[in-house]
Amino acid sequence: MRVLQIENDAADAELCQAELQRAGFAVAADVVQTFEEFRQRIGSEPYGVILADYNLPGWKGTEALDYLRQERRDIPFILVTGAMGEEAAVECIKNGAADYVLKGGLARLPIAVRTALKEKALRQERARAEAALSDSELRYRRLFEAAQDGILILRGDTGEITDVNPFLMELLASSRDVFIGKHLWDIGLFRNEAASMAAFRELQEKRYVRYEDLLLEKSDGREIEVEFVSNVYRVDGREVIQCNVRDVTERKRAEEEIRRLNEELEQRVVERTAQLEASNQKLEGEIRERRWAEDALERLRRENELILNSAGDGIWRVDAEGKCTFANPAAARMVGWDTGELLGKRLHDLLHHSRPDGSPFPIEECPLYRGRMEGTLCIRSDDVFWRKDGTNFTVDYISTPLREGDKVAGAVLTFRDVTERREVEKMKDEFISVVSHELRTPLTSIRGALGLLAGGQLAAQPEKAQHIFDIAVSNTDRLVRLINDILDIERMQSGRSTLARVACEPTNLMALAADAMQGLAESAGVMLSVSAVPGQLLADPDRIIQTFTNLLGNAIKFSPRGGRVCLEAARQGDMVLFRVTDQGPGIPHDKLESIFGRFAQVDASDSRRKGGTGLGLFICRNIVEQHGGRIWAESVPGKGSTFYFTLPLATRAGNGAAIAKPQDFIQQPDGV
Numbered sequence: 001m002r003v004l005q006i007e008n009d010a011a012d013a014e015l016c017q018a019e020l021q022r023a024g025f026a027v028a029a030d031v032v033q034t035f036e037e038f039r040q041r042i043g044s045e046p047y048g049v050i051l052a053d054y055n056l057p058g059w060k061g062t063e064a065l066d067y068l069r070q071e072r073r074d075i076p077f078i079l080v081t082g083a084m085g086e087e088a089a090v091e092c093i094k095n096g097a098a099d100y101v102l103k104g105g106l107a108r109l110p111i112a113v114r115t116a117l118k119e120k121a122l123r124q125e126r127a128r129a130e131a132a133l134s135d136s137e138l139r140y141r142r143l144f145e146a147a148q149d150g151i152l153i154l155r156g157d158t159g160e161i162t163d164v165n166p167f168l169m170e171l172l173a174s175s176r177d178v179f180i181g182k183h184l185w186d187i188g189l190f191r192n193e194a195a196s197m198a199a200f201r202e203l204q205e206k207r208y209v210r211y212e213d214l215l216l217e218k219s220d221g222r223e224i225e226v227e228f229v230s231n232v233y234r235v236d237g238r239e240v241i242q243c244n245v246r247d248v249t250e251r252k253r254a255e256e257e258i259r260r261l262n263e264e265l266e267q268r269v270v271e272r273t274a275q276l277e278a279s280n281q282k283l284e285g286e287i288r289e290r291r292w293a294e295d296a297l298e299r300l301r302r303e304n305e306l307i308l309n310s311a312g313d314g315i316w317r318v319d320a321e322g323k324c325t326f327a328n329p330a331a332a333r334m335v336g337w338d339t340g341e342l343l344g345k346r347l348h349d350l351l352h353h354s355r356p357d358g359s360p361f362p363i364e365e366c367p368l369y370r371g372r373m374e375g376t377l378c379i380r381s382d383d384v385f386w387r388k389d390g391t392n393f394t395v396d397y398i399s400t401p402l403r404e405g406d407k408v409a410g411a412v413l414t415f416r417d418v419t420e421r422r423e424v425e426k427m428k429d430e431f432i433s434v435v436s437h438e439l440r441t442p443l444t445s446i447r448g449a450l451g452l453l454a455g456g457q458l459a460a461q462p463e464k465a466q467h468i469f470d471i472a473v474s475n476t477d478r479l480v481r482l483i484n485d486i487l488d489i490e491r492m493q494s495g496r497s498t499l500a501r502v503a504c505e506p507t508n509l510m511a512l513a514a515d516a517m518q519g520l521a522e523s524a525g526v527m528l529s530v531s532a533v534p535g536q537l538l539a540d541p542d543r544i545i546q547t548f549t550n551l552l553g554n555a556i557k558f559s560p561r562g563g564r565v566c567l568e569a570a571r572q573g574d575m576v577l578f579r580v581t582d583q584g585p586g587i588p589h590d591k592l593e594s595i596f597g598r599f600a601q602v603d604a605s606d607s608r609r610k611g612g613t614g615l616g617l618f619i620c621r622n623i624v625e626q627h628g629g630r631i632w633a634e635s636v637p638g639k640g641s642t643f644y645f646t647l648p649l650a651t652r653a654g655n656g657a658a659i660a661k662p663q664d665f666i667q668q669p670d671g672v
Helices: 009-024 035-043 062-068 086-094 102-141 164-171 192-204 248-265 267-311 330-333 347-351 367-374 421-454 461-492 506-523 541-557 604-609 616-626
Strands: 002-006 028-033 048-053 077-081 099-102 150-153 163-164 208-217 223-235 237-247 313-319 325-329 380-387 392-404 408-416 502-504 527-530 538-540 564-572 573-583 633-636 641-648
Touching: 002 009, 002 035, 009 028, 009 102, 009 223, 028 035, 035 062, 048 102, 062 164, 077 102, 086 099, 099 102, 102 164, 150 164, 164 237, 192 208, 192 223, 223 248, 248 267, 248 380, 267 506, 313 330, 330 380, 330 408, 347 367, 347 380, 347 604, 367 380, 367 392, 392 421, 502 506, 502 541, 506 527, 506 538, 506 541, 506 564, 506 573, 538 641, 541 573, 541 616, 541 641, 616 641
Parallel strands: 002 028, 002 048, 048 077, 077 099, 527 564
Antiparallel strands: 150 163, 150 237, 208 223, 223 237, 313 325, 313 408, 380 392, 392 408, 502 538, 564 573, 573 641, 633 641
8 A cells, every 4th residue: 555644753654654554555655745746646646545734844634635625636635744733633624534543542543544445435436327327318318309208408507597408498398488587496496596505505515416306386376296306417517407397296296195105004903914925916006096096197188288279270169059168268358258157158149140231130040050961061251250349350261070870069269350451462462552553653654655756757757756755754664663662661570671880970871872962962953951960870871871861862852943952950859850841742641640651642643753652751751660669650741851760879868868859950051
């Protein structure tokens, strides 16, 4: 046995060696006196045990013990000292010393060494067993999604939940966002934060914790008993905590029942041992079968209930008389009744009593009634059901007969509210109709112009030919604008148009838009002015400039020659308020909202003459709302219109930010 002695007295060192040899140890000892010698020896030689004096010249033997702990070296460490107080001895044992022996009682040294060596062997064996168990559990727990235990994954440093498997979400009847970013005490696994933190610290120290009977609170307030197992491992260089949660409520209840039965059996075991053993075996078998049957029935019930309650379509079961025996939540919600109110009521009287025009619908003519009476499948589209409040809605439905032998025992009605789908189809048809009209008008004009030119009828009339050319070019430009606007709308509403947000100065964007529209303003004889505003926007510059140019273009086109169009802005809390003002004919009050719709125009003929498509304001609204703002219009007929829209500042204003008022708009000189 290799022994390292930390001793400055050679005689004492020899006495220790002699005592161990008398006890049968084959000792090969090295003696060091200083801490540096100790570090060199311990780093180069494998020692079975370390014997250290407590008081040494310039240092203490406990410093060597601290060094072993820091280096995670598991070598039995025994203090051999002349004198040592009881408190100091206890402190050394707490810090990892295997034992201490007084030099006046060296006869106990061999016993202390043997005990320390046995304890080390036990630690190593336990470590090997724990390592094997950890490997086995790790392989098992990686079956994360398929596991029939609840599994939580936590960050090793903060205990924050980063993942949860489907089984635990189902067990607690909670969605994923209830767990992610939370801690164990947030989801009912521990009574309070202090208990959870204590368990977390224990896990960090031991790397593995297990609780057999931990109470867990479900989302509905009920408590269940669970087995909680947690361990720490490393993934990509980071520590991760895995917690397995198993519902043992039923197992505990069954174990308690078996324990009670066993206690009763044990009271009569002497006189009826053979009989009770047979009865016990039979009883345990029945319990297992009953539990299996109950579990299977409960699982089936839960699955069926979950499917029916989660279905988006209405599901209604009626008996042979047409009375409701079951209605899922979607069915009750669509007809406006509580589920309890529907039970026992006749289906026809509740939702199929009238035709779409409100006239009575005799039950004998009802296809649902005929299908149930004849036992045939009934499929209908665009029928009408009636709600509790007297309103109706359009449905598609299927009624399937239920048979018991040769008899029809009722039917299952599955229906779907198709009102919104029909509205969407109507809007689509209207949109196609408007687009077709808007395309046909300029195409007809272009076709007519080309026909005249191709026929040579204008060869001798160059001025008239040029006029026809101008009309064709104008209509071509209108077609291009219309198609570009339609493509912009399609990209926005399909989600394929993403905003390239950057920090930008609103004043710069306003100036760029004004520069782009200056030529149009000059040709129309309209004065264009722009105001400045401090601050920054987090926005897509191209889209905001597109909004400015759409609004400015409309304002210029509808302003009289010699009129003025103003583009102004002011801070309004944590937003910037923009407005475009013109001196045009104005907008009727009843159209201030509808002008932001597709192909919406105050005067369609005037808009076509001025080159409008009716889509510009619709695009503006989409752009502004995508940026988190809103847009609206105000107008006095005959005195012009003002269009407003807001955009959030990149850095939100504090509580002391001023609220913009009309006088906050300060104009720069005309012609900017």
